[in-house]
Amino acid sequence: DQQVKQNSPSLSVQEGRISILNCDYTNSMFDYFLWYKKYPAEGPTFLISISSIKDKNEDGRFTVFLNKSAKHLSLHIVPSQPGDSAVYFCAAKGAQKLVFGQGTRLTINP
Amino acid sequence: NAGVMQNPRHLVRRRGQEARLRCSPMKGHSHVYWYRQLPEEGLKFMVYLQKENIIDESGMPKERFSAEFPKEGPSILRIQQVVRGDSAAYFCASSPRVDGDEQFFGPGTRLTVL
Numbered sequence: 001d002q003q004v005k006q007n008s009p010s011l012s013v014q015e016g017r018i019s020i021l022n023c024d025y026t027n028s029m030f031d032y033f034l035w036y037k038k039y040p041a042e043g044p045t046f047l048i049s050i051s052s053i054k055d056k057n058e059d060g061r062f063t064v065f066l067n068k069s070a071k072h073l074s075l076h077i078v079p080s081q082p083g084d085s086a087v088y089f090c091a092a093k094g095a096q097k098l099v100f101g102q103g104t105r106l107t108i109n110p
Numbered sequence: 111n112a113g114v115m116q117n118p119r120h121l122v123r124r125r126g127q128e129a130r131l132r133c134s135p136m137k138g139h140s141h142v143y144w145y146r147q148l149p150e151e152g153l154k155f156m157v158y159l160q161k162e163n164i165i166d167e168s169g170m171p172k173e174r175f176s177a178e179f180p181k182e183g184p185s186i187l188r189i190q191q192v193v194r195g196d197s198a199a200y201f202c203a204s205s206p207r208v209d210g211d212e213q214f215f216g217p218g219t220r221l222t223v224l
Contacts, residue, residue: 004152006152032211034211034212036215041217041218041220042217042218043114043116043201043215043216043217043218044153044201044215045215046212046213046214046215049211049212051211089152089153091153093211095166096141096158096165096166097143097155097158097166097169098143098145098153098155098203098213099155100145100152100153100154101152102150102151102152103152
């Protein structure tokens, strides 16, 4: 059973535009949500997070939105830059462990 | 301040051999987590350890896999009698406290079983 789902395996966005990555979850007990960025042959790098008691967290070009009633979160990157091209994983925290989605490969086109 | 360190970065084993993967957490971090990533999939939790204790091993296969985090030295993930299906990237993460929300990941060990 996939508790965290990223339904878009890939996304292509033009440089300078907004990138929106989506994530859905099923377990209402998750209390913290995180986004990681991953380059090939490297470990995931922490990007931004949000507590379940909030609905928005912003850090520079990155904003995460949480809709608890819909069990949905999204990551907005604006403006998108070529260096943002990577695989993005959303993760949900419950009982001290992270449950990851399958990842979305983001490609920023010049 | 060095990040999470893992070695080796690449490990090749033949079927039936043993694989030992090492993880040194970030300085000051006493909580270690191991995850496995199969090709084209997300990371899957395997085990959560604190110094000398296994806290949660609900993601570990029941056979052939074991983990430890001794008082001194790195955390070790051990896979005995490896099979082709064990080929994957194994990532270690650490956090500074039990209620730490962010986990910081190492570069991973890519295990290939021939």
